[in-house]
Amino acid sequence: MRNRLIEGVEKDRMRKSALQFDIGDTVSVGVKIIEGNKERVQPFIGTVIARKGGGLNETFTVRRIVNNEGVERTFPMQSPRIAGVEVVRHGKVRRAKLYYLRERVGKARKLRERRAAADEGVTDSAPAEGAPVRSRRPAAEPEAVATV
Amino acid sequence: MQAAILGKKIGMTRVFDEAGSSIPVTIVQAGPCPILQIKTQESDGYEAVQLGFQNAKPSRTTRAEIGHAREAKSVPQKFVREIRLVKPTDKQRGDMVTVELFEEQGIKFVDVVGTSIGKGFQGVMKRHNFGGQGASHGTERKHRSAGGIGAGGNRGFGRCIKKGKPMPGHMGHERVTVRNQRLVSVDKDRNLLLIKGVVPGPKGGFVMVCKAVTKG
Numbered sequence: 001m002r003n004r005l006i007e008g009v010e011k012d013r014m015r016k017s018a019l020q021f022d023i024g025d026t027v028s029v030g031v032k033i034i035e036g037n038k039e040r041v042q043p044f045i046g047t048v049i050a051r052k053g054g055g056l057n058e059t060f061t062v063r064r065i066v067n068n069e070g071v072e073r074t075f076p077m078q079s080p081r082i083a084g085v086e087v088v089r090h091g092k093v094r095r096a097k098l099y100y101l102r103e104r105v106g107k108a109r110k111l112r113e114r115r116a117a118a119d120e121g122v123t124d125s126a127p128a129e130g131a132p133v134r135s136r137r138p139a140a141e142p143e144a145v146a147t148v
Numbered sequence: 149m150q151a152a153i154l155g156k157k158i159g160m161t162r163v164f165d166e167a168g169s170s171i172p173v174t175i176v177q178a179g180p181c182p183i184l185q186i187k188t189q190e191s192d193g194y195e196a197v198q199l200g201f202q203n204a205k206p207s208r209t210t211r212a213e214i215g216h217a218r219e220a221k222s223v224p225q226k227f228v229r230e231i232r233l234v235k236p237t238d239k240q241r242g243d244m245v246t247v248e249l250f251e252e253q254g255i256k257f258v259d260v261v262g263t264s265i266g267k268g269f270q271g272v273m274k275r276h277n278f279g280g281q282g283a284s285h286g287t288e289r290k291h292r293s294a295g296g297i298g299a300g301g302n303r304g305f306g307r308c309i310k311k312g313k314p315m316p317g318h319m320g321h322e323r324v325t326v327r328n329q330r331l332v333s334v335d336k337d338r339n340l341l342l343i344k345g346v347v348p349g350p351k352g353g354f355v356m357v358c359k360a361v362t363k364g
Contacts, residue, residue, distance in 0.1 A: 003351075005158050006175055008338060013163055032168065056162050081168035 002055065010055040014078050021060075023048055024091030024098060024111050029062055029075060030083035041083045044073055047091060047111065049098035051077075063101060065109070070102060090114035149237040151250045152358040153178045154201035154227055155341065157262065159351050163332060163342065173332050174347040176260075178357055179339050180244040182222040186237060187230070195233040199245060200225025201354065227354040247341055250359075251334045257364035258341075259327045262348035262355040266321030276314040324348035328363040 021027050025048050030041045046064030049072070053059055058077040063070060075082055091111035101109060155178030162170045178201075185198040200217070204224045213224040220242040239245070250258075272278040272294040280292045294316075298309050330344040347355055 003159050005177060005338060005340065006161050009163075009175055009335065009340065009342070010161055034167075056164075076164075076170060078164065079168050079170070080164055080166070 007055065013056060019077060019082070019085045021048055021085050021087050022090065023051060023096055024093035024114075025087050026089040026091065027062065028086045028088055029073075030085070031075075032081045032083050045088065046071075046073075047098070047101065049101055051096070063098075149197065149239055149245070149249070150231075150233060150235075150359055151253050151255050151258075152199070152231040152356065153245055153247060153249065153341075154181050154199050154229055154354065154356055155179065156202070157347050157349055157351055157353050157355055158340075160346075171332060171344055173342045173344055176341045176343060176347060176355060176357060177339055178341050179246045181246075182217075182220055182225070183239055183241055183243050183245060184217060184220045184222060184225065184228065186239070186241050188236060195236050196230045197233060197237055197239070197245075198228060198230045200228045202226040229356050231356075231358070246336070247334050247339055248336055250331060250341065250357075251336065253359070255331055255359050255364065257328050257360035258331050258343060259325055259358050259360050260329055260343060260347045260355055261323065261325045261358070262353055264320045264322055264324045264348045265350050267319040269317065270319040271316045272314060275316065275319045278314070328360045 026046070027048055029044045031044055033040055033042050044062060044064070046062040048060055049063045050061040051058070052061075056076075056078050059074050060077060061072055061074045063072045065071070090113060092114040093111060098111075101111075155176045158175040158177050160172060160174050162172050164170055181199040181201050183197050184200050187194060187196040187198070189195060200222065202225060204213075204226045206223075209224040217224045222242060267274070271292050273280045273292050278294055281287045281290050281295065283291060294314075297313055297315070326346060326348060329347070332342040332344050334341060341357060343357070349355060
């Protein structure tokens with residue numbers, strides 16, 4: 001259990017609204033880049049394969065393939081350099097950590113898409129009904145729900 | 149009064165600055181500290197204030213401590229330290245010292261004094277960074293030992309070991325000062341100081357935070 005004083009300090013410095021995405025989603029992460037005195041947002045598009053830590057220390061890892069070479073970037077969830085995260089596509093996964101994708105080559109890398117009609121309705125009402133439809137880290141979930 | 153306060157180490161986390169860089173910080177819960185006694189040039193030969201931190205349980209106190217604290221209209225404190233002052237203080241006995249002092253004076257860097265984590269009885273490799281002996285080449289049962297500790301009767305030291313020779317022994321649980329740590333922010337509402345980097349001691353250990361002597 002974390003110290004309540006530490007939690008208080010972290011809460012003041014966290015995003016007002018948590019970033020919304022799930023493991024396995026294909027996302028576009030807006031990364032703020034400062035060039036000289038100009039600031040611009042560069043997207044990094046890939047699959048979310050992991051989410052780690054809590055509070056201000058929480059990070060998520062995005063994997064993509066560039067020139068047939070796997071590239072992974074780990075972003076601090078609460079960093080002001082992350083302008084936002086946009087979900088491009090939901091992936092259908094059964095794990096919280098998708099490290100197995102690193103061993104996959106070619107078409108096997110693709111995750112099946114989670115279709116809105118089949119899954120989305122259940123997902124949104126899941127916390128209210130208390131029925132865990134998808135296996136998920138419980139630590140991450142209440143935070144996201146609380147801030148909505 | 150120059151900025152100094154007593155507190156307790158809470159733990160570490162990180163904060164982000166405007167540029168988005170992550171700063172590792174230690175959270176110290178500091179004050180409010182009652183001034184238990186004021187020492188002056190006339191009465192004691194030097195200027196100082198005696199601060200206390202955290203009320204002690206009545207069952208853990210002595211009558212002498214109760215009487216001493218009563219003169220400052222306070223109760224006995226768990227952690228009591230004296231702060232040497234350059235100039236006489238404007239505060240009165242019984243006044244409270246809070247983290248606001250650091251904010252008012254715009255302190256940027258602090259020195260932190262604490263008691264390091266006790267490591268128990270340790271050998272020379274961990275305690276003094278000795279190299280130890282070879283893993284092979286005929287070494288038997290002496291892989292982590294110190295080696296020679298001085299020849300007999302040489303260089304005027306007589307047949308004895310030089311004083312202060314690094315040897316195995318108790319490590320840690322001693323007073324340690326880390327200097328010139330950046331004070332990242334002051335939380336008046338919760339009585340917290342956020343100090344960049346490390347602070348000696350375990351979580352919950354008592355520390356003294358002062359304005360940096362050599363910086364800022």
